[in-house]
Amino acid sequence: MRASVVRRAFAVCVAAGAMVFSVAAASGSAAGGMPAPPRLPAVRADTLAARYQANHDFIERSERAARRMGDSSRAGHLAQLASHGRTFLSFATRDDGLAVEVLGDLAHADRVVVVVPGSDTTIDTFDELGTRQAALAGGARAVRAEMRRLAPDTDVAVVGWLGYHAPRTLSRDVVTTARARAGGSQLRAFVGELKRVNPAAPVTLLCHSYGSAVCGSAVASPANAAAPMDNLAGIAVVGSPGTGLRSVSDLAVRVPVWAGRGAQDWIAGVPHTSVSVPGATIGFGTDPVSRTFGARAFDAGRGGHSDYFKPGGLAVRNLAMIGLGRGAEVSRG
Numbered sequence: 159m160r161a162s163v164v165r166r167a168f169a170v171c172v173a174a175g176a177m178v179f180s181v182a183a184a185s186g187s188a189a190g191g192m193p194a195p196p197r198l199p200a201v202r203a204d205t206l207a208a209r210y211q212a213n214h215d216f217i218e219r220s221e222r223a224a225r226r227m228g229d230s231s232r233a234g235h236l237a238q239l240a241s242h243g244r245t246f247l248s249f250a251t252r253d254d255g256l257a258v259e260v261l262g263d264l265a266h267a268d269r270v271v272v273v274v275p276g277s278d279t280t281i282d283t284f285d286e287l288g289t290r291q292a293a294l295a296g297g298a299r300a301v302r303a304e305m306r307r308l309a310p311d312t313d314v315a316v317v318g319w320l321g322y323h324a325p326r327t328l329s330r331d332v333v334t335t336a337r338a339r340a341g342g343s344q345l346r347a348f349v350g351e352l353k354r355v356n357p358a359a360p361v362t363l364l365c366h367s368y369g370s371a372v373c374g375s376a377v378a379s380p381a382n383a384a385a386p387m388d389n390l391a392g393i394a395v396v397g398s399p400g401t402g403l404r405s406v407s408d409l410a411v412r413v414p415v416w417a418g419r420g421a422q423d424w425i426a427g428v429p430h431t432s433v434s435v436p437g438a439t440i441g442f443g444t445d446p447v448s449r450t451f452g453a454r455a456f457d458a459g460r461g462g463h464s465d466y467f468k469p470g471g472l473a474v475r476n477l478a479m480i481g482l483g484r485g486a487e488v489s490r491g
Contacts, residue, residue, distance in 0.1 A: 192251050217246070220236050266313060272363050273316065274369035276318060276367025300469045301364065319380065321348055338375045345363075351391060359485065360389060365393065367425070370396075370397075388411075395415075395416070396417075407452065418458030421460045454488075456490055456491050
């Protein structure tokens with residue numbers, strides 16, 4: 159989508175409090191023909207292998223069902239997700255689907271990074287969304303590869319977390335906080351699950367685009383005050399329209415918060431404000447790269463909205479450093 163179109167649409171929504179986009183049609187196969195999801199054990203270190211196998215089998219069954227139903231597009235994506243060696247902690251096919259992929263040894267990792275995606279992420283775009291580095295799977299792989307390059311003696315696990323229903327770009331949901339609030343609750347619960355799996359490993363959230371509002375909701379006070387995520391080590395947001403917070407002082411957890419934006423990212427032109435209307439909040443508040451917000455600004459390079467996880471780029475190098483807890487080596491913006 160061209161930057162000028164996005165800016166105009168967003169501005170109209172904020173100023174008028176109107177929902178200017180129609181809801182995009184849900185993709186995916188008819189739910190009635192797909193297999194029922196497996197009954198999974200609770201997430202613990204000793205259940206990871208069982209969950210991985212159950213979800214792999216479920217993806218394969220779903221792929222065969224999609225082919226029987228004539229949905230070759232969905233079947234092709236599912237076949238790719240079922241490739242040998244891929245491990246999914248959670249998976250669902252209903253509507254746009256949900257998927258949580260683990261790269262590395264989650265139970266024994268020294269550090270864990272969770273990549274939280276933005277709009278248009280579905281199980282059909284999990285591997286390829288526009289350019290490969292913009293896809294959740296590709297971004298998670300790029301971050302882990304960079305972390306391993308920078309710290310070969312550190313055991314790292316990276317999670318590609320599509321644990322919420324991301325909005326479509328051309329929908330009313332993309333300019334409201336409703337999906338972010340629901341996703342924030344799910345992300346908060348997931349970080350708690352990671353603590354049960356590996357209590358010693360610090361967790362860092364890397365949040366792209368609308369995903370930064372999900373991360374903001376997950377750590378907002380007072381919603382999170384009763385369940386502090388004391389395994390959380392840091393948060394980085396890139397290409398953010400806002401986190402839904404006024405400043406880092408709104409966080410219930412006191413961890414380093416980083417913010418970066420590429421020089422050619424159209425998100426810079428989105429109005430960084432929020433307006434409450436009956437039944438919704440439109441907009442996401444303070445610009446995270448502004449001094450008012452109070453985050454640690456880092457150099458995200460010259461790229462655009464889909465370039466933050468590009469292998470070899472400055473942005474992914476800095477994100478990997480943040481994930482490793484090496485903030486002193488992050489190039490500042």
